[in-house]
Amino acid sequence: MGKLTIGTFSSLVGSLSLDFAVKLAEAAVKKGHKVDFWMSGNATMLAKKGQKAFKDYSFLAKTIQDLIATGNFQICACEACAEARGYHKEDCPDGFIRKSMDWYLASTFDADRVLHIGGD
Amino acid sequence: MATTKLAFIVRSLPYKTEASRLALTHAIASQTVEIYLKDGDLVEASVSYVGDGVLNCMKGQQGMKHYGITTIEGHAKNSLLLDMRVLICKEDLDKFGLTEDNILMDAEDIGGETKANIVAYSEIQKEMETASHILVC
Amino acid sequence: MKLAVLMSDYRNGIDMIDRLSADSLGIVFVGNGVYHAATKEGGKASSLLDKKANFYALTEDFETRGITSAGLDSRVKAVTYGDLVDVIFNDYEKVIWL
Numbered sequence: 639m640g641k642l643t644i645g646t647f648s649s650l651v652g653s654l655s656l657d658f659a660v661k662l663a664e665a666a667v668k669k670g671h672k673v674d675f676w677m678s679g680n681a682t683m684l685a686k687k688g689q690k691a692f693k694d695y696s697f698l699a700k701t702i703q704d705l706i707a708t709g710n711f712q713i714c715a716c717e718a719c720a721e722a723r724g725y726h727k728e729d730c731p732d733g734f735i736r737k738s739m740d741w742y743l744a745s746t747f748d749a750d751r752v753l754h755i756g757g758d
Numbered sequence: 759m760a761t762t763k764l765a766f767i768v769r770s771l772p773y774k775t776e777a778s779r780l781a782l783t784h785a786i787a788s789q790t791v792e793i794y795l796k797d798g799d800l801v802e803a804s805v806s807y808v809g810d811g812v813l814n815c816m817k818g819q820q821g822m823k824h825y826g827i828t829t830i831e832g833h834a835k836n837s838l839l840l841d842m843r844v845l846i847c848k849e850d851l852d853k854f855g856l857t858e859d860n861i862l863m864d865a866e867d868i869g870g871e872t873k874a875n876i877v878a879y880s881e882i883q884k885e886m887e888t889a890s891h892i893l894v895c
Numbered sequence: 896m897k898l899a900v901l902m903s904d905y906r907n908g909i910d911m912i913d914r915l916s917a918d919s920l921g922i923v924f925v926g927n928g929v930y931h932a933a934t935k936e937g938g939k940a941s942s943l944l945d946k947k948a949n950f951y952a953l954t955e956d957f958e959t960r961g962i963t964s965a966g967l968d969s970r971v972k973a974v975t976y977g978d979l980v981d982v983i984f985n986d987y988e989k990v991i992w993l
Contacts, residue, residue: 665976679776739787743801744794747762755992756895757777887896894991
């Protein structure tokens with residue numbers, strides 16, 4: 639089994655690209671792969687707890703928690719990107735990591751595949 | 759000891775989205791990545807500008823003056839200061855009528871020694887081929 | 896190189912794909928990119944489908960947009976997220992998102 643590192647800049651609400659990234663991560667974990675998931679820019683919106691499910695907006699919090707519980711999925715938000723948007727450490731959902739961008743680059747070091755979604 | 763090579767390919771226009779800025783800040787983060795790695799292991803990043811992305815390289819950006827934010831030019835200069843490999847697509851510069859005179863080519867004013875390279879697209883293709891992973895922004 | 900391109904847009908990114916060369920190229924239509932796999936503007940299929948590549952379209956994304964597998968161009972194979980994971984890991988060395 640391999641390791642997939644996904645990095646994304648896409649916002650939680652707006653383009654479904656973040657949904658794509660999470661669904662791909664979920665499918666990869668189901669197949670036995672390990673996934674590191676990096677969020678920067680508007681994607682850090684996902685690293686805010688207290689999100690409420692509405693049918694008109696993407697809701698990924700439950701899927702993410704299920705993925706974290708597998709032990710084969712790490713999710714990390716860019717600390718500066720989050721702070722710039724007013725998402726502080728205490729706002730971060732359980733199991734999420736907050737680091738600087740070198741965490742993501744380090745994750746690519748031993749990744750078998752890297753998917754970088756560099757926009758919305 | 760191993761090296762992972764990342765090719766950041768910047769094709770987005772600046773400022774309206776954060777993509778090109780984040781490409782540069784992520785690439786620059788390769789300078790501190792060793793804190794996570796074993797001794798001798800490396801992640802090397804290069805930055806290539808293609809298509810509309812070459813417009814990120816224009817000199818004289820005044821984002822700080824008007825919006826109070828660091829310019830893309832400033833980040834590009836930092837990437838050169840850190841001796842990062844920077845490629846700018848010649849065909850795309852030609853398309854916009856840009857030359858070395860219009861774009862950021864060095865970071866000499868802040869002590870940098872590395873210059874940006876204006877290259878044919880085929881060189882950027884080679885950069886992608888030799889990279890371990892390609893990150894398009 | 897063996898390259899998989901995840902094409903997520905209908906109007907942008909074609910210029911990038913046109914310039915890319917790869918020993919083995921896979922183009923996976925996701926998001927709004929799925930319109931390349933099924934629409935015919937002025938009666939013509941997307942020019943991307945004329946490239947020498949293997950074509951895939953993400954079922955979840957074309958069905959979301961009202962397209963069925965029967966409506967896909969014959970050159971395009973429908974894939975699920977699970978299939979896509981296998982395509983990425985087994986058939987290509989590098990993957991990019993446009």
